[in-house]
Amino acid sequence: MTLDETLSGWRPRLLSAEGPRYLALVNALEEDIADGLLSEGDRLPAHRDLARELGLSVGTVSKAYQEAEQRGVVSGHVGQGTFVRKRAGIRSETVARHEPVNLALNMPADGKETKILSALLGDVIREDDLAPLLRYHPHAGIWRHREIIAASLSDDSYNIEPSRLFLCNGAQHAIDMTLRLVAKPGDSVLVDDLTYSGFKAVAAASNLTLVPVEMDEEGMVPNSLKEACQKTKARVLYCMPTLHSPTARTMTAARRHQIAELADEFDLALIEDDVYGFFFPERPLPLASLAPTRTFYITSYSKCIAPGFRLGTLTVPASYVAQIELLLHASAWFVAPMLGEAVVRLIASGKFDELLLERRRDALERYRLLLEAFPDVARIPSPAFYGWLPLPREWSSDQFVSAARARGILVTPPIASAVREAEPGAVRICLGAPKNPSELHSVLRVLRDILKRHPVNVASVA
Numbered sequence: 001m002t003l004d005e006t007l008s009g010w011r012p013r014l015l016s017a018e019g020p021r022y023l024a025l026v027n028a029l030e031e032d033i034a035d036g037l038l039s040e041g042d043r044l045p046a047h048r049d050l051a052r053e054l055g056l057s058v059g060t061v062s063k064a065y066q067e068a069e070q071r072g073v074v075s076g077h078v079g080q081g082t083f084v085r086k087r088a089g090i091r092s093e094t095v096a097r098h099e100p101v102n103l104a105l106n107m108p109a110d111g112k113e114t115k116i117l118s119a120l121l122g123d124v125i126r127e128d129d130l131a132p133l134l135r136y137h138p139h140a141g142i143w144r145h146r147e148i149i150a151a152s153l154s155d156d157s158y159n160i161e162p163s164r165l166f167l168c169n170g171a172q173h174a175i176d177m178t179l180r181l182v183a184k185p186g187d188s189v190l191v192d193d194l195t196y197s198g199f200k201a202v203a204a205a206s207n208l209t210l211v212p213v214e215m216d217e218e219g220m221v222p223n224s225l226k227e228a229c230q231k232t233k234a235r236v237l238y239c240m241p242t243l244h245s246p247t248a249r250t251m252t253a254a255r256r257h258q259i260a261e262l263a264d265e266f267d268l269a270l271i272e273d274d275v276y277g278f279f280f281p282e283r284p285l286p287l288a289s290l291a292p293t294r295t296f297y298i299t300s301y302s303k304c305i306a307p308g309f310r311l312g313t314l315t316v317p318a319s320y321v322a323q324i325e326l327l328l329h330a331s332a333w334f335v336a337p338m339l340g341e342a343v344v345r346l347i348a349s350g351k352f353d354e355l356l357l358e359r360r361r362d363a364l365e366r367y368r369l370l371l372e373a374f375p376d377v378a379r380i381p382s383p384a385f386y387g388w389l390p391l392p393r394e395w396s397s398d399q400f401v402s403a404a405r406a407r408g409i410l411v412t413p414p415i416a417s418a419v420r421e422a423e424p425g426a427v428r429i430c431l432g433a434p435k436n437p438s439e440l441h442s443v444l445r446v447l448r449d450i451l452k453r454h455p456v457n458v459a460s461v462a
Helices: 004-009 021-034 047-054 058-070 113-124 126-135 143-153 170-182 197-205 221-231 253-265 318-332 337-351 351-373 395-404 437-452
Strands: 075-076 081-084 165-168 188-192 209-211 236-239 269-273 295-300 312-313 387-392 426-430
Touching: 021 058, 021 143, 047 058, 047 221, 058 143, 081 221, 113 318, 113 337, 113 351, 143 295, 143 312, 143 337, 165 170, 165 318, 165 395, 170 197, 170 236, 170 269, 170 312, 170 318, 188 221, 209 221, 221 253, 236 253, 236 437, 295 318, 351 437, 395 437
Parallel strands: 188 209, 188 236, 236 269, 269 295
Antiparallel strands: 075 081, 165 312, 295 312, 387 426
């Protein structure tokens, strides 16, 4: 056996059954280098030879080698082969974790919510307080709860009547009921060309066609909305005017007036998703205040208290009250009264305001870390726990998502929110999952490190 045959005889000890095969091959290569089974300068098998040995396609092996080269593990030389570059220390602290860092799922950072809710719910479950909550209640929710919550959501720009406010199992439940009211299977619904992924899921389940409307730095473009209305005759519009998901853009008051005027002109039913409005000390003007007879206004406590706290609100035009009550009866009977009781006690005690202040402070601190790592991210005075990261021109969003995942970081692929087939040139980065700002800072440094390199072009590899 020749020296070259010895050095090119590497085979992985074990390929993980989880995830893409090319990533399993890269991870196996890293492990063997870290364990000393391969040394710097060792030559790897030719693509075709390794593919035949492992029963993989040549394209899969080529993609694995390209990924390994991007990680700095190997180097390829035309006419000579692929060689190991590093031996130890190649697996970053992030990759070495048992669980990836999830910057794909939007959630608030851990704060005082557990301590506050633990004490509060301890009072709620006392026998005298708990017994009334375990009975049947109106489909819309306990009237006292609706009164207090409506008052807390009202301000000088928008006064919510308790009779039009309904408690729901989170914003997703509210969206689903609203679509069942204002659209039927096969209908078209107007949305931003990047929209909330949860809305896409409800629309798909309801067999609705989404019509993308162009966006600019404020969100939905009025002229594009007008053209879409004229062309499609769609009569339902879903939008997030405040801290739009996934782009974190917020409409100015002037833009909101334009959208409301177009809704009147084309007789649109407006679904306004305002689950992030609480990040603003003074809530931006809701579309519901400009077009109250046609707007379904949605908020959620899941985004400001905790994801598992499934309580949302839906405020409807007066003409839809009876229909929403019927849908609540059909879909949930009523929302768990203990959640409503918890919220009204949070509001009455001042603990809810305390929690909101903590959320705003933590979101701002984490967003500043994002700006520090990526100065091209838009400056937002009242950010949520996510940002819209522009990518260098040479990077596609899919390449970046793949490269981040290889380093143990999950990032949402834009396809989750995209309505039209186009490269957005950016990705959403969620900031709440890392345990503390220090951990977030380290993770963002890894992402910055990735973007300093040129991506490996994997588009042509099968």
